[in-house]
Amino acid sequence: MTLFDVYPLNDITITKAQGSYVWDENGVQYLDLYGGHAVISIGHTHPHWVKRIEDQLEKIAFYSNSVHIPIQQELADKLGKVSGKEEYQLFLVNSGAEANENALKLASFHTGKKKIVAFNKAFHGRTSLAVAATDNKNIVAPVNETGNIDFLPFNDEAALKEYFQTNGDKVAAVIVEAIQGVGGINVASESFLQLIRRLCDANDALFIADEVQCGYGRSGKFFALDHAGVNADIYTMAKGMGNGFPVGGILIAPYIKPKHGMLGTTFGGNQLACAAALGVLEVIERDNLIEMTKQRGMYLINKLKSIDGIDNVRGKGLMIGFDVPEDLKDLRKKLLHDYFIFTGEAKPNVIRLLPALNITRKQVDEFLDTLNEAVAEMKAVVAHAE
Ligand code: PMP
DSSP: OOOOOOOOOOSOOEEEEEBTEEEETTOOEEEESSHHHHTOSSOBTOHHHHHHHHHHHHHOSOOOTTSOOHHHHHHHHHHHHHHSOTTSEEEEESSHHHHHHHHHHHHHHHHOOOEEEEETTOOOOSSHHHHHTSSOGGGOOGGGOOSOEEEEOTTOHHHHHHHHHHHGGGEEEEEEOSEETTTTOEEOOHHHHHHHHHHHHHTTOEEEEEOTTTTTTTTSSSSGGGGGTOOOSEEEEOGGGTTTSOOEEEEEOTTOOOOTTSSOOSSTTOHHHHHHHHHHHHHHHHTTHHHHHHHHHHHHHHHHHTOTTOEEEEEETTEEEEEOOGGGTTHHHHHHHTTOEEOEESSTTEEEEOOOTTOOHHHHHHHHHHHHHHHHHHHHHHHHHO
């Protein structure tokens, strides 16, 4: 049997990983500033996380949600403490798309309305509602076109106000990434997020913060929306929540009352996933990783801004993007193949950095030195050719 061939691959086989490093099958070491697409939060194969999973595996890996599962409450308590959202309710799922799917469905159940507002360049996942709210025509199948999703320009307050003037009463939810990830690291302005909050309040619509990529400490606060000083009605999470173990969740405000059977999942909240998620939170709390992320992020962003040749450095914490001009268009490939550094791509001309939250200062400096060298080398080649 062959694999369904849908992923454009780097021609690399990774067989081992630890902290911010991964190794290929020949033992070549790579510095990882991509984290398998923002998934690695506390570093690959973190010993505390491994132990948490191993200990749980010996007790019980799975029993269905038809019985009490105390480790779910343990996770909810820890998540409430670390995120500061103690009053919210936790519903556990397996992925980011599933989190958004349930959040959107719940908003429609709760409000009795159908319209969803999403934004240009948004990415919310590949299940039916999540993909319909994603601004990429290539991944929306005809069956996903519900006609219920309206896309508005990101960060455009006038357009949002105008839309709500005529359609506000029909809106069930606004779904937004406080920092767009796949769309190219676009930071929502605080006033834009505050306006969404006000318009949702005035129109009985729910504010859904998709924190699948920008959340869980990555922006230097637990949720990226926290920077704007407003709360969402529903937060969705996945990726960094499990550090590589598939687990996602949604935080639901206390005034949203689920009915039995409204949401459900077989695997969501299984004991093993909860142990992995607890392992992550314990390390985030113990090692003060959110504050560390903020500091490291400021350092990295400032240093990147001083590199001549890359443009428009942006982001918050350790969710950083920059534009690569045409003469450096192969920079990401060069970093990977010549310098053994993984970075992410958003568009061909945007490099995304999503390192582990506990990447060391030394590793950040190693990256910056290498980036400087690679940029200088590529510019010299271009200058020579001219
Ligand atoms: N929301 C955002 C903001 C994402 O970046 C992603 C994944 N790139 C998703 C949702 C979907 O997550 P998953 O792949 O776990 O379904």
